[in-house]
Amino acid sequence: MTEWLVDSGLGLALLLLAAATLYAPRLYTSVVFFMGFGLLMAIVWARLGAADLALAEAAIGAGLTGVLLMGALREHPPRTERAPRPRSLLWAALLPLAVLPLLVEAILPLSGGAQPLPAQVDAQLAYSGVSHPVTAVLLNFRSWDTLLELLVVLFALLGTRQLALSSRHPHPPWPLLLAWCRWLAPLAFLLGAYLLWRGAKAPGGAFQAGALWASAIVMLRLNGLLPTVSWRDWRLRLPALLGVTVFVLLAVATWLWGAGWLVWPPGAAKALILLVELAASVGIAITLALLVMGEDRELRP
Amino acid sequence: MNTALLSLSAPLLAALWLLLTHRRQAPVVIVASLISLVAAVFSLYQVIDAGEQSLALGGWESPLGIRLRLMPVSAMLLTFTALIHSLVGLYAWRSRHSQTRHTDYWPLSCLLHAALAALWLSHDIFNWYVTLELLGLVAVVMVCLAGPKAYGAALRYLLLSLAASLCYLLGVALLYGVYGVLDVSLLAEAARADPSTRTALMLMTVGLMLKAALWPLHLWLPAAHSSAPTAVSALLSALVVKGPLFILWLLWSRVAPEELGQAAGPWLALAGVGALLVGGWSALRAPLIKLMVAYSTVAQLGYALLALGLMLHWRELSLDAALWLFVLAHGLAKVSMFLAAGEMQSTLGSRRLDSLKGATQTMPVAMFAFAVAGGSLIGLPPSGGFLAKWLLLLPLLQNPAHWPWALGVMLGTLISAAYVFRVVAISFDRARPTSPDFNPDRFAQWLSLLPALLVWGMALISEQLILWLTGATL
Secondary structure (H helix, E strand, O other): OHHHHHHHHHHHHHHHHHHHHHHOOOHHHHHHHHHHHHHHHHHHHHHOOOHHHHHHHHHHHHHHHHHHHHHHHHHOOOOOOOOOOHHHHHHHHHHHHHHHHHHHHHHHHHHHOOOHHHHHHHHHHHHOOOOOHHHHHHHHHOHHHHHHHHHHHHHHHHHHHHOOOOOOOOOOOOHHHHHHHHHHHHHHHHHHHHHHHHOOOOOOOHHHHHHHHHHHHHHHHHOOOOOOOEOOOHHHHHHHHHHHHHHHHHHHHHHHHOOOOOOOOHHHHHHHHHHHHHHHHHHHHHHHHHHHHOOEOOOOO | OHHHHHHHHHHHHHHHHHHHHOOOOHHHHHHHHHHHHHHHHHHHHHHHHHOOEEEEHHHOOOOOOOEEEEOHHHHHHHHHHHHHHHHHHHHHHHOOOOOOOOOOHHHHHHHHHHHHHHHHHOOEHHHHHHHHHHHHHHHHHHHHOOOHHHHHHHHHHHHHHHHHHHHHHHHHHHHHHHHOOOEHHHHHHHOOOOHHHHHHHHHHHHHHHHHOOOOOOOOOHHHHHHHOOHHHHHHHHHHHOHHHHHHHHHHHHHHOOHHHHHHHHHHHHHHHHHHHHHHHHHHHHOOEHHHHHHHHHHHHHHHHHHHHHHHHHHOOOHHHHHHHHHHHHHHHHHHHHHHHHHHHHHHHOOOEHHHHOOHHHHOHHHHHHHHHHHHHHHOOOOOHHHHHHHHHHHHHHHOHHHHHHHHHHHHHHHHHHHHHHHHHHHHOOOOOOOOOOOOOOHHHHHHHHHHHHHHHHHHHHHHHHHHHHHHHHO
């Protein structure tokens, strides 16, 4: 009974926060609601037993996206206050009402559906090199998806670079913030490294570690504790591209000298997975930090 | 199969090399495209010799891992992608009017190539979602290369593309919830016509139609394709919109249970006729050169959708060949048209269609390329467009009861003839020609003629093409 109450309360709060984000009178309020939505979403994932997703959602959905939106709001304050028009509200109410019965009809039979895959994952887990099923799926069974996902993150960075935005120049830091930051940033790095290492056995891994490291970098940059580096500098490009490069080179190497594309040799599976995870988390950290902070402009000649 | 993967990894490695060294070297890109082309041709030969091939990535069998599959259609699309990339790369490198020579176009076009190759080879509905994300993102980024004036169109493209991705992903989640597998072949064995499957297919279809700009969900395409740099417009129109179409085709012809396909067929075909008429009409009224070419893409995609819908409704397998012939013929013709249009608009100094007055005299080669490519879009024999249209019309004309569809195709042809001849007629108006601002770039104009000639050359190997394509579906 209590569980049911908690779950329905969470669901209702999610819906309310979503509506508040969409229809708040000021953009600033919307952004705050959006960050709240991300945090609540993380709790919902945790309730559903998806700890990996909860960690990623809390770090990226609530944390980094929030900083990004706040920064965008500061650089480009809205020119007009928005007032929801009655007609758009009407559409927003009608469309879900029309789709809802279809979705309910489709989702209801799923509760009893047989799921053969989790059992298969458990059966093969011993041969995957790691003991956490999520990591096994992401970096061994379906590593091709993960390689392409890393490319998606890279594309996002390349995309924002085309827009030739200037990097953010933070306000002069506040002494208390500086003091806190000197404590928090090393802690975040350490925690990220721990998550990365734990990923082989328990929830955690490259995306979560990368996101944590990225937030530490963003924090340091916002307080002016890190120098700005230009994309022209290979010392920035190499770590940003590290994850994808290592993954692709390993794929080609396993084809040329191994048993086939992305087939990890049985003994070396754990080492290779850790190598990929380490490279990927460095790449993700740098990429996410660059997405949020921007880099020194150099693009348009 | 390894050659197909080589065709995927060559552009990917080239892109990483360019990004790491931070150079904008066109020759690297062109060499990578050519390597990819050779590898793709080899894989095509292998498929024709030995039939469909598949490869379990990571050595894990399909419900657990991801299985890539090389079908004749995917091998042909792989070759086609590499061919178009080499041609367009050559244009972007050598043309004097190329706006993309000193931008990040080079790594991005390589990444686009790799994303498309990954999509053609994939046979897994979740892996397709990832490739769709890649494709949508890189396409938006490439539209942004045109500078701030294209940002509006690019942003609209991005938002709609993301909404479409979410729609598709919800469908994938439903299918996974019902059947517990993601591989297309396994899904095809298990699929039943229950409400969950129907809703999932509906959601995925809406997402894919939005991404492929199929009428009535095409509204983002004209602005995005016409505001992109010329080389990018050519790639977007010839290749990018075909990716979601490929998934839509496999989804309905392989995964969907027969009765659902039969029920959905007429609606898809109706949307196809709608695209032909509305897109054609908009192309006829478009004031700008590239906008007209972009609207013509909306119209031409209607043929493919019509072929898909009718194939599902009647289970007529020759229509599959018609669909893919349309895709190949349209892709080649569109590259030609966009390159010619780009050359003409930058040499004549105006984006407006009326500035083409006297172009037959001042820029004969580019105008000829435009007209020849237009001939294939109309479907004049013996072009590739004619071949596809003939295959589409055969089953329509055999049965008198099918006259409404035949009428739709005829009207579409009439409109496409009208918009092509409108341009040609303006260009023959030599009384007050727009004088070109300087000596035109001959090489780029001849280059734009090449794909148009290729599309007419498709007639020479038509029998082979049809055999390969129908062999794929039997």
